Amino acid sequence: MKPVVPQQDTDPAALAASLKDLVTRILEEAKRQGATAVEVAAGDSSGLLVSVRKGELETVEFTNDRGFGITVYVGVRKGNASTSDAGPDAIRDTVRAALNIARYTEEDPCNGLADAALMAQHIPNLDLHHPWDVDVPGATDRAAETEAAGFAYDDRIVNSEGARVATARGCQVYGNSHGFLEAAWGTRHSTSCLMIAGDANGMQPEDWYTVSRDPADLEDHVEVGREAARRAVGRLGCRPVQTGTYPVLFAAPVAAGLISHLLAAIGGRALYRRESYLLDSLGRQAATQAITLREEPHRPKGLASAGYDGDGVATRAKTFIDEGVVASYVLDSYSARRLGMTTTANAGGYFNLDVVAETRPVLELMRDMGTGLLVTSLMGQGVNLVTGDYSRGAGGVWIADGEPRHPVDEVTIAANLDDVYKGIVGCGDDVDRRGNIQTGSLLVREMTVAN
Amino acid sequence: MTSTSVIVSARQALWDPDEIGEPEVTGLLGRLSAKDIDTGELFFQLLRHEAWGLEDGKVKSGAYSVDRGVGVRAISGEKTGFAYADSIALPALREATEAARSIARTGYGSGAGALTGTAATVRYADVDPITSAPEDAKVALLHRIDGFARGLDPRVSEVVVRVALDCEINLVVSTDGLMSGDARPMARFDVMVLAEQDGRRERGVSGGGGRFDTAWLFDTDAAEEYAREAVRIALVNLDAVDAPAGAMPVVLGPGWPGVLLHEAVGHGLEGDFNRKGTSAFSGRMGEVVASELCTVIDDATLADRRGSLSVDDEGTPGQRTTLIENGVLVGYMQDKHNARLMGAESTGNGRRQSYAHLPMPRMTNTFLAPGESEPDEIIASVDKGVYAVSFGGGQVDITSGKFVFSATEAYLIEGGQVGPAIRGATLIGNGPEVMQRVSMVGDDFKLDGGVGICGKDGQTIPVGVGQPTLKIDEITVGGTGAALA
Numbered sequence: 001m002k003p004v005v006p007q008q009d010t011d012p013a014a015l016a017a018s019l020k021d022l023v024t025r026i027l028e029e030a031k032r033q034g035a036t037a038v039e040v041a042a043g044d045s046s047g048l049l050v051s052v053r054k055g056e057l058e059t060v061e062f063t064n065d066r067g068f069g070i071t072v073y074v075g076v077r078k079g080n081a082s083t084s085d086a087g088p089d090a091i092r093d094t095v096r097a098a099l100n101i102a103r104y105t106e107e108d109p110c111n112g113l114a115d116a117a118l119m120a121q122h123i124p125n126l127d128l129h130h131p132w133d134v135d136v137p138g139a140t141d142r143a144a145e146t147e148a149a150g151f152a153y154d155d156r157i158v159n160s161e162g163a164r165v166a167t168a169r170g171c172q173v174y175g176n177s178h179g180f181l182e183a184a185w186g187t188r189h190s191t192s193c194l195m196i197a198g199d200a201n202g203m204q205p206e207d208w209y210t211v212s213r214d215p216a217d218l219e220d221h222v223e224v225g226r227e228a229a230r231r232a233v234g235r236l237g238c239r240p241v242q243t244g245t246y247p248v249l250f251a252a253p254v255a256a257g258l259i260s261h262l263l264a265a266i267g268g269r270a271l272y273r274r275e276s277y278l279l280d281s282l283g284r285q286a287a288t289q290a291i292t293l294r295e296e297p298h299r300p301k302g303l304a305s306a307g308y309d310g311d312g313v314a315t316r317a318k319t320f321i322d323e324g325v326v327a328s329y330v331l332d333s334y335s336a337r338r339l340g341m342t343t344t345a346n347a348g349g350y351f352n353l354d355v356v357a358e359t360r361p362v363l364e365l366m367r368d369m370g371t372g373l374l375v376t377s378l379m380g381q382g383v384n385l386v387t388g389d390y391s392r393g394a395g396g397v398w399i400a401d402g403e404p405r406h407p408v409d410e411v412t413i414a415a416n417l418d419d420v421y422k423g424i425v426g427c428g429d430d431v432d433r434r435g436n437i438q439t440g441s442l443l444v445r446e447m448t449v450a451n
Numbered sequence: 452m453t454s455t456s457v458i459v460s461a462r463q464a465l466w467d468p469d470e471i472g473e474p475e476v477t478g479l480l481g482r483l484s485a486k487d488i489d490t491g492e493l494f495f496q497l498l499r500h501e502a503w504g505l506e507d508g509k510v511k512s513g514a515y516s517v518d519r520g521v522g523v524r525a526i527s528g529e530k531t532g533f534a535y536a537d538s539i540a541l542p543a544l545r546e547a548t549e550a551a552r553s554i555a556r557t558g559y560g561s562g563a564g565a566l567t568g569t570a571a572t573v574r575y576a577d578v579d580p581i582t583s584a585p586e587d588a589k590v591a592l593l594h595r596i597d598g599f600a601r602g603l604d605p606r607v608s609e610v611v612v613r614v615a616l617d618c619e620i621n622l623v624v625s626t627d628g629l630m631s632g633d634a635r636p637m638a639r640f641d642v643m644v645l646a647e648q649d650g651r652r653e654r655g656v657s658g659g660g661g662r663f664d665t666a667w668l669f670d671t672d673a674a675e676e677y678a679r680e681a682v683r684i685a686l687v688n689l690d691a692v693d694a695p696a697g698a699m700p701v702v703l704g705p706g707w708p709g710v711l712l713h714e715a716v717g718h719g720l721e722g723d724f725n726r727k728g729t730s731a732f733s734g735r736m737g738e739v740v741a742s743e744l745c746t747v748i749d750d751a752t753l754a755d756r757r758g759s760l761s762v763d764d765e766g767t768p769g770q771r772t773t774l775i776e777n778g779v780l781v782g783y784m785q786d787k788h789n790a791r792l793m794g795a796e797s798t799g800n801g802r803r804q805s806y807a808h809l810p811m812p813r814m815t816n817t818f819l820a821p822g823e824s825e826p827d828e829i830i831a832s833v834d835k836g837v838y839a840v841s842f843g844g845g846q847v848d849i850t851s852g853k854f855v856f857s858a859t860e861a862y863l864i865e866g867g868q869v870g871p872a873i874r875g876a877t878l879i880g881n882g883p884e885v886m887q888r889v890s891m892v893g894d895d896f897k898l899d900g901g902v903g904i905c906g907k908d909g910q911t912i913p914v915g916v917g918q919p920t921l922k923i924d925e926i927t928v929g930g931t932g933a934a935l936a
Contacts, residue, residue, distance in 0.1 A: 065807065084517075095519070101515055393846070410853050441723070450928065
């Protein structure tokens with residue numbers, strides 16, 4: 001039997017046209033059943049995931065996801081329904097279910113579509129569609145080479161959770177009763193690897209990955225395997241440290257997570273529910289003057305690029321935090337109305353967030369910090385946005401007199417987020433470009449490290 | 452209900468709408484068979500979900516969803532081929548079957564003969580939580596709890612109430628001709644409150660549920676109790692002081708703090724990690740891995756619990772498996788694939804998030820058996836330490852054994868007495884080490900209220916935990932305050 005990758009070769013324009021047709025039929029059915037306004041999101045994605053462990057093919061997985069979700073409004077009452085089935089009966093039943101919900105929910109004047117005048121008019125070409133013609137044998141070889149490079153890196157690599165190669169393409173269509181109907185399609189490819197280093201004191205796992213819209217932009221997969229191994233071996237020989245307050249340097253991949261809490265705290269939902277320590281913070285200092293957070297939704301090939309948000313509103317470049325001051329909240333049209341403001345075109349989140357700062361080589365940041373902790377991994381959910389209390393498990397490297405000394409494991413780092421963001425004293429030039437938030441390493445003046 | 456009648460009604464719900472019958476299904480199993488395919492299966496599933504949410508004093512949101520599809524898996528040695536379809540129509544089933552069997556290097560095998568139903572004890576009632584109460588009753592319930600919570604204390608400033616109801620029907624048929632089915636209800640109720648005082652705001656969260664319909668919310672005062680608990684936690688935290696930092700004795704309360712067992716030992720005893728030798732517990736069967744006071748059990752057979760299963764997602768009946776007995780490692784949790792490769796039997800722990808996900812060895816209800824100490828005596832034995840009674844969640848690194856869990860309600864212990872509340876703090880330790888330091892185990896065993904969600908490899912499933920009060924002689928507490936002198 002030849003390996004099949006369902007729909008990998010589908011013409012995206014044809015797929016978009018068929019999804020637009022589906023969304024049009026759902027919009028019409030909703031109006032027919034009595035909705036006064038309606039919005040529909042439909043998607044179709046497919047992909048291939050191949051994993052190899054210890055040189056042998058472990059899993060071949062064909063992904064294939066379809067479905068639609070509908071929000072109906074009857075005046076200012078609202079109902080949601082969704083299904084994976086796009087047949088005529090399912091359309092009728094799903095619309096009926098959404099309208100039934102709307103019969104029992106209560107009036108909320110903030111409900112409804114975003115204002116018609118805000119709908120995106122000209123959707124930029126974001127260059128997001130770059131199919132990868134890799135087949136199962138090709139993906140298997142690539143994963144095997146990735147893992148083999150990890151094993152070959154060092155004798156102390158004792159085991160592996162394997163390497164994975166994944167490719168996916170998807171199309172999403174959003175339409176509403178303002179007459180807005182647009183399709184966005186794109187591809188996403190990745191190679192990842194998790195290697196395990198071991199010695200008499202036990203095992204330490206570490207992973208690494210590369211991800212991009214265009215297969216040509218993926219990092220050399222052999223380097224992915226080596227980097228996972230390098231990081232795992234670097235975790236051997238952990239030693240305890242003295243509990244106390246120290247400078248903490250967040251390595252770029254975990255620094256992105258740290259910044260995500262700041263964006264959540266100025267997010268519309270947290271604000272109108274009063275579940276944020278940054279209530280009424282517009283125009284106030286929320287971080288060090290040295291930091292600016294800028295959104296670039298139209299970046300070509302960007303992993304989070306979008307021409308319009310989940311409400312159909314045109315996205316645009318903007319600054320959320322300007323030299324430490326809150327310049328804009330992160331709002332969709334509902335949360336904006338709740339707060340008496342205008343949407344910032346962030347229904348569904350933010351789209352490519354850059355930490356803009358004067359950057360320096362990471363070695364220089366280490367010299368500046370003197371003695372403290374370089375954090376390379378974080379664990380747990382100990383982030384309380386209501387109070388800003390932050391306490392998480394951490395692992396990393398102990399820095400003494402500006403030099404890396406030994407790995408550190410099983411410690412916690414804790415502080416209040418307000419002090420953390422205001423206490424950022426340096427940003428590295430090692431920007432991690434793999435995520436929605438792109439930042440270099442961030443040096444925080446002081447946190448409690450417990451061991 | 453018997454397991455036979457569950458299978459009959461599952462076939463009706465899953466096959467009849469697309470006019471699929473036993474001949475079509477055995478035909479697909481035949482196409483899934485090959486000389487070098489050890490086993491294969493089709494997992495049919497219909498999942499209906501409904502949720503209602505109240506905030507700001509109004510029921511503003513409601514959602515309903517239906518997901519129906521099939522997952523097809525073929526296994527050849529250590530290799531797995533997997534595909535799924537969001538339709539149970541025959542062409543989609545054929546396409547998924549061909550894709551899953553593409554790992555085979557040989558032609559079609561003989562396939563299955565007639566299908567035989569698997570017998571299993573049914574662990575929960577065949578009820579539909581979604582239709583068990585009319586919409587207006589659910590909406591009225593949310594309002595009742597909103598008013599109740601606000602009436603408890605003037606400092607309550609925001610209340611969010613949510614009810615989420617699921618009804619799952621599944622059917623598993625495998626190339627060995629076995630067929631099993633399950634009808635799984637799930638109900639869950641959550642209350643979140645915000646309390647404000649002198650400009651300070653704190654959150655309190657409580658909730659519960661299980662494999663039953665909504666009757667417990669209407670016929671008892673359970674929902675009021677969740678609200679009372681959420682308000683109590685928020686008010687306690689309004690007065691919380693900074694948590695201490697460093698290694699110290701910690702007493703965990705009964706019930707939900709059993710998330711300790713889930714993270715510190717549970718994941719590390721799942722079959723896949725042990726087959727691959729990537730768990731901190733790998734190769735330690737028969738060894739002492741915890742203090743002799745510790746007996747840890749995974750039990751899918753408890754009636755109506757959130758993690759309970761009549762049959763797992765591979766058709767194996769749910770079981771009670773002792774993992775650690777008086778400190779000695781005696782059992783792993785297995786699915787069929789890992790059990791076969793390790794020369795063991797499945798323990799009924801093969802679980803998956805949905806038809807679009809591969810089964811893996813997962814926990815069901817995991818708990819520490821009761822001991823003999825009085826809870827008061829355990830607290831009195833600590834001069835300076837922490838008493839933690841509620842947690843937000845945890846995470847574990849299975850390979851190194853390190854784990855965290857974050858307290859949402861905790862107190863200082865001073866001179867054997869429970870002292871002031873402390874701000875939320877993360878606790879971190881190494882599973883095998885921390886379990887050796889369990890020095891007292893209480894007689895007040897309790898299961899959690901039914902809110903556990905477990906994530907592994909991107910798949911989330913409902914689970915239960917439980918434990919009595921217990922004392923850990925030393926674990927790192929991640930506060931911002933001074934170390935306890």
